[in-house]
Amino acid sequence: MTKYRRPPYPYCPWCARPLPKEKPFRQECSSCGFVLYHNSSPCIGALPTDEVGRVLLGRRAVEPYRGDWNAIGGFLQYGEDPFEGLEREVREELGVACEVDEFITMEADTYGSDGPALLNAYFTVRLGSGTIRPQDDISELRWFSLDALPENIAFESDRKALQVLSHKTERSGGGGEET
Numbered sequence: 104m105t106k107y108r109r110p111p112y113p114y115c116p117w118c119a120r121p122l123p124k125e126k127p128f129r130q131e132c133s134s135c136g137f138v139l140y141h142n143s144s145p146c147i148g149a150l151p152t153d154e155v156g157r158v159l160l161g162r163r164a165v166e167p168y169r170g171d172w173n174a175i176g177g178f179l180q181y182g183e184d185p186f187e188g189l190e191r192e193v194r195e196e197l198g199v200a201c202e203v204d205e206f207i208t209m210e211a212d213t214y215g216s217d218g219p220a221l222l223n224a225y226f227t228v229r230l231g232s233g234t235i236r237p238q239d240d241i242s243e244l245r246w247f248s249l250d251a252l253p254e255n256i257a258f259e260s261d262r263k264a265l266q267v268l269s270h271k272t273e274r275s276g277g278g279g280e281e282t
Contacts (some may be wrong), residue, residue, distance in 0.1 A: 110141040143211060143222040147189045148176035148261065150207060150227050150268055151197075157248050158268065159230075160256075161196060161241035167215030168257035172245075174225065174264060189226060195239045200231035208267040212260035225264040 111127035114120065120134035128141040151159040160172040175196050179188040186203055193201040207225040214221055237244050247253065249269040256262050 112139060115139070141220075143220040144214075145179045145185070146177060146221050146223040147179055147185055147192060148174035148223050148225040148264060149189055149193050149201060150174055150225055150264065151193075151201065151230050152204075152227050152268075153246060156272055157246040158252075158265065159197075159235075159244060159246050160253070161237060162243035162245070163240065163257055164237075164242035165240040167218065170242075171255040171257035172247075172253045172261075173241075173257040174261045175241075176223075176225075177240075185224060189228070193228060193230070196237070196241050197230065197235050197244070198238050199233040199235055201228040202231070204228055205271075207271070208264050210260035210263045212258050221260070223258075223260040223264070225260075225267075227268065 111124040111130055112122055115122050115132040115135060115137055116139065117137045118132060118135040120132055122130040122132055122139065124130075130139045130141075131137070132139070153159075159175065161175055163169050163171055163173050176189065176192045177196075179185060180191075183191075189203055190201055193199070204227040207227060209222065209224045212221045212223055213219065235244060249265070249272055252265055256265065
């Protein structure tokens with residue numbers, strides 16, 4: 104049994120006729136033939152790291168999980184290149200450019216406890232010059248040592264990505280003390 108509770112949808116978005124519910128993740132309209140596929144929404148997550156091995160997280164200013172810590176990132180736009188989306192999200196949330204560094208992991212999740220399904224890809228990034236300030240849907244930014252992360256991390260996928268980053272850092276002998 105899946106934890107995703109959104110589909111099936113009751114009506115076709117093209118002709119407004121009832122949609123069958125037998126196949127909740129592939130609903131084919133018997134009236135117009137439109138097929139409504141229910142797929143995970145692609146998301147991109149940036150894990151900015153610094154020279155002493157810390158990671159930058161943002162405090163969410165919006166629901167779900169308002170006030171919890173989150174990777175920098177968000178939803179990819181329709182047809183958007185993932186790397187361009189990652190760079191866009193970093194600019195929108197931090198106000199600076201970035202350079203994509205290393206792939207960390209890809210994780211499935213939901214947007215909130217019963218929200219739509221997500222597929223999140225995480226990368227470390229190096230931040231460009233400029234003043235980093237919380238923007239968009241972030242109320243605060245803070246650098247954390249990978250061995251002293253906050254308890255209230257918003258999404259399970261973020262927790263998993265930070266865990267993978269921590270293991271990669273340990274294996275490579277990186278990391279450092281929080282300053």
